[in-house]
Amino acid sequence: VFCLCPVCGKRMEFSSSCQNIMECGLDNIRSLKVESGTWVGYEHSSFCGQQFILEKGNYPCWEAWSGSHAYHVERLTSFRPLCCADHKESKIAVCEKENFTGRQWEISDDYPSLPAMGWPSSEIGSMKVQSGAWVCYQYPGYRGHQYILECDRHGGNYKHYRDWGSHAQTFQVQSLRRV
Amino acid sequence: VFCLCPVCGKRMEFSSSCQNIMECGLDNIRSLKVESGTWVGYEHSSFCGQQFILEKGNYPCWEAWSGSHAYHVERLTSFRPLCCADHKESKIAVCEKENFTGRQWEISDDYPSLPAMGWPSSEIGSMKVQSGAWVCYQYPGYRGHQYILECDRHGGNYKHYRDWGSHAQTFQVQSLRRV
Numbered sequence: 559v560f561c562l563c564p565v566c567g568k569r570m571e572f573s574s575s576c577q578n579i580m581e582c583g584l585d586n587i588r589s590l591k592v593e594s595g596t597w598v599g600y601e602h603s604s605f606c607g608q609q610f611i612l613e614k615g616n617y618p619c620w621e622a623w624s625g626s627h628a629y630h631v632e633r634l635t636s637f638r639p640l641c642c643a644d645h646k647e648s649k650i651a652v653c654e655k656e657n658f659t660g661r662q663w664e665i666s667d668d669y670p671s672l673p674a675m676g677w678p679s680s681e682i683g684s685m686k687v688q689s690g691a692w693v694c695y696q697y698p699g700y701r702g703h704q705y706i707l708e709c710d711r712h713g714g715n716y717k718h719y720r721d722w723g724s725h726a727q728t729f730q731v732q733s734l735r736r737v
Numbered sequence: 738v739f740c741l742c743p744v745c746g747k748r749m750e751f752s753s754s755c756q757n758i759m760e761c762g763l764d765n766i767r768s769l770k771v772e773s774g775t776w777v778g779y780e781h782s783s784f785c786g787q788q789f790i791l792e793k794g795n796y797p798c799w800e801a802w803s804g805s806h807a808y809h810v811e812r813l814t815s816f817r818p819l820c821c822a823d824h825k826e827s828k829i830a831v832c833e834k835e836n837f838t839g840r841q842w843e844i845s846d847d848y849p850s851l852p853a854m855g856w857p858s859s860e861i862g863s864m865k866v867q868s869g870a871w872v873c874y875q876y877p878g879y880r881g882h883q884y885i886l887e888c889d890r891h892g893g894n895y896k897h898y899r900d901w902g903s904h905a906q907t908f909q910v911q912s913l914r915r916v
Contacts, residue, residue: 592877596853610876613912614850614852615912616909622875623805623876623880651764668847670792672794673794674775680794698771699802700879701801701803702801732794
């Protein structure tokens with residue numbers, strides 16, 4: 559279950575994905591509460607634009623889910639539930655270059671700083687999700703643009719930053735964690 | 738080692754704490770790179786105001802370390818290195834009410850959503866750091882105000898949100914992790 563309280567004071571509860579909140583009579587979403595499960599919110603309709611991971615808890619304002627970005631769109635227009643695997647089984651391979659080339663690392667834990675663990679740069683060229691769902695972040699400490707990667711989307715293959723989401727404009731990824 | 742590149746183009750390297758960047762000839766910090774260790778940055782001089790955890794990596798803009806806040810101060814005036822324990826030994830007790838009263842949980846792992854793990858509210862009343870250093874966040878998913886808590890500060894006892902930092906104005910804590 560998923561509650562939304564837009565600025566007009568209207569409150570709606572959702573238990574499945576929503577492709578466009580405007581078709582549900584909501585103009586915008588200014589606060590929300592996740593009552594169960596893990597969800598992904600999107601800036602634009604049809605699951606496009608910036609991605610926001612939404613875990614159980616209270617989000618009283620737009621900043622609560624957006625993380626930090628250079629541009630503040632203040633839009634959350636579509637969202638969907640996320641299938642989360644057992645964290646013990648989550649696995650992702652990160653590659654230095656696009657198309658699964660260059661140096662490769664297999665990761666099965668949370669990494670608040672990839673450079674701190676020895677990854678040679680602040681970029682990742684491509685990623686292959688072998689199990690579970692992951693969220694990758696542009697900056698260390700789980701900050702900046704968020705990219706949600708799942709084993710059952712794209713066949714788990716994200717061979718270029720263009721595959722990470724329509725908002726991705728750079729290979730920069732410095733932290734990642736299981737969801 | 739710690740590099741700072743302010744807007745003027747000046748670049749300085751630090752390997753120990755700095756109480757006021759202005760005394761080092763820097764007007765403001767607009768980007769930085771952590772080359773080793775984990776640091777804490779502060780909005781104001783003398784380690785006051787908003788706290789920013791800084792792990793190894795590149796921070797090309799203020800948003801990269803700030804996380805999301807209702808007010809964007811764009812100030813980083815002091816910083817210090819952080820003593821990190823072995824994550825396997827990190828331990829913190831979180832209490833429902835201030836002064837270590839109410840229900841209590843012992844935590845030794847990262848929690849992107851305390852409510853998802855069964856914590857009954859979006860607030861924590863007090864915390865006791867038994868081992869290591871921790872960063873707590875206002876919102877789920879490691880977002881919003883950051884509070885750095887250490888076993889060797891305040892004797893590890895944080896009995897009210899006023900002890901978490903001079904910028905804390907609420908008991909709201911919905912995620913936390915080891916650093």
